Amino acid sequence: xxxxxxxxxxxxxxxxxxxxxxxxxxxxxxxxxxxxxxxxxxxxxxxxxxxxxxxxxxxxxxxxxxxxxxxxxxxxxxxxxxxxxxxxxxxxxxxxxxxx
Amino acid sequence: xxxxxxxxxxxxxxxxxxxxxxxxxxxxxxxxxxxxxxxxxxxxxxxxxxxxxxxxxxxxxxxxxxxxxxxxxxxxxxxxxxxxxxxxxxxxxxxxxxxxxxxxxxxxxxxxxxxxxxxxxxxxxxxxxxxxxxxxxxxxxxxxxxxxxxxxxxxxxxxxxxxxxxxxxxxxxxxxxxxxxxxxxxxxxxxxxxxxxxxxxxxxx
Ligand SMILES: [Zn+2]
Numbered sequence: 447x448x449x450x451x452x453x454x455x456x457x458x459x460x461x462x463x464x465x466x467x468x469x470x471x472x473x474x475x476x477x478x479x480x481x482x483x484x485x486x487x488x489x490x491x492x493x494x495x496x497x498x499x500x501x502x503x504x505x506x507x508x509x510x511x512x513x514x515x516x517x518x519x520x521x522x523x524x525x526x527x528x529x530x531x532x533x534x535x536x537x538x539x540x541x542x543x544x545x546x
Numbered sequence: 547x548x549x550x551x552x553x554x555x556x557x558x559x560x561x562x563x564x565x566x567x568x569x570x571x572x573x574x575x576x577x578x579x580x581x582x583x584x585x586x587x588x589x590x591x592x593x594x595x596x597x598x599x600x601x602x603x604x605x606x607x608x609x610x611x612x613x614x615x616x617x618x619x620x621x622x623x624x625x626x627x628x629x630x631x632x633x634x635x636x637x638x639x640x641x642x643x644x645x646x647x648x649x650x651x652x653x654x655x656x657x658x659x660x661x662x663x664x665x666x667x668x669x670x671x672x673x674x675x676x677x678x679x680x681x682x683x684x685x686x687x688x689x690x691x692x693x694x695x696x697x698x699x700x701x702x703x704x705x706x707x708x709x710x711x712x713x714x715x716x717x718x719x720x721x722x723x724x725x726x727x728x729x730x731x732x733x734x735x736x737x738x739x740x741x742x743x744x745x746x747x748x749x750x751x
Contacts, residue, residue: 454633455702456617460688462705508710509703510632 451528454510467503469493470515471535497521501535504528564670564730569748572738579678579744582737585671586750589648590724591638592631595660605655609648610638620701620714629701629712629724637712637724639671670730672723674737678744679719685740691715707736 448461475481475489494500500520505513515533517526532539563569565584575581593614595602603614611623614636620629625645629637640648652662674682683691689704690696691713701714709732712724725733738746 454617459704462688508705510635511703512632 448523448525450504450516450525452506452509452512453514453528453530454512455506459506459509463506463508465505465507467505467513470501470503499526503531563750564727565734565748565750568731568734568738569750572746572748574745574747575749577745578676578741578747580674580676580682580737580741580746581749582734582746583673583675583749584730585673585722587642588666588671589640589642589645589664590666590669590671591640591648591652592663592665593628593636593638593652593660594634594662595656595658596634599658599660601658602656602660605652606638609651609655610640610645618702619699621699629714631703631712637665639724668727669724670727672725672730672733673716673720674723675720677719678741678746679721681744682737682740683713683721686736687711687713689713691721693718707733707740709733 449458450461450464451458452464472489475485478486481489498519498521500518502516502518503513504516505511513531514528515531515535516528517535518524519526529535529537563584563586565582593606597603597614606612606614606628610626610628612621612626612628615621615628615630617630617633620627622628626638626640626648629639631637638648645651649662649664656662680691683689686706687704689702693715696702696715698715698717701712703710703712705711706713706723706725709725709729711733714722714724716722723733734748738748
């Protein structure tokens with residue numbers, strides 16, 4: 447079992463409290479109607495699925511019920527860190543996520 | 547008698563405790579290591595707003611006489627208990643006898659981008675007390691409720707049996723569980739089963 451740090455509850459919790467929600471930092475296209483079917487299909491269905499470092503979303507479903515991001519190694523399962531939604535991997539806030 | 551009056555009589559609504567069907571068979575006050583009781587007649591409110599919204603914090607303080615607690619903590623006043631649920635979400639438990647219309651009072655006091663929702667009928671509050679409580683919590687949940695980490699004033703939402711609960715430490719060997727009402731019968735039966743060796747008493751009428 448993994449122990450996952452929830453950046454909102456600010457403690458390590460058992461994996462059983464969480465549900466995985468796939469790759470993080472997939473930006474919804476601002477103007478979907480201008481995309482080709484291929485571009486829209488890429489956005490909806492295609493994921494990187496890397497071997498090694500993976501940035502993914504988890505949902506603290508039995509806890510605070512918030513989504514957050516996790517950096518996990520898909521080979522060793524080691525979690526490097528967790529950080530809130532709205533933060534980019536470098537730790538800066540992403541445009542349009544100012545919580546207002 | 548008219549048809550509607552007859553229907554009214556036959557289906558006269560009765561407020562039934564969610565422990566109704568399990569309580570009568572588990573009365574054992576003398577030999578029980580765990581006592582389970584239900585706190586009725588309280589109003590549960592879901593409060594949402596930004597923790598940086600000072601007028602929001604101020605209004606809660608003015609109406610409920612208690613500060614919005616920090617991460618993983620609960621706070622009490624003579625009017626209400628407030629539990630931290632998320633970065634912008636709290637649960638307030640108000641005793642109906644001391645403050646009858648908390649929703650109206652809060653809505654009257656709070657301006658701006660907040661949400662106040664009465665969730666009383668969705669959730670119920672149970673108390674578990676006694677020498678067997680620590681063992682019961684270990685069986686029920688993946689969370690570590692050891693007093694070294696989880697003393698009075700702490701609260702956490704986590705798994706409980708195959709349901710979920712908001713658990714709060716009230717004092718030594720005394721915890722509160724806030725569980726969805728439709729899960730109460732299941733959770734109570736699960737607790738009785740988990741306490742089979744030590745004995746469980748369900749109090750109340
Ligand atoms: Zn959390």
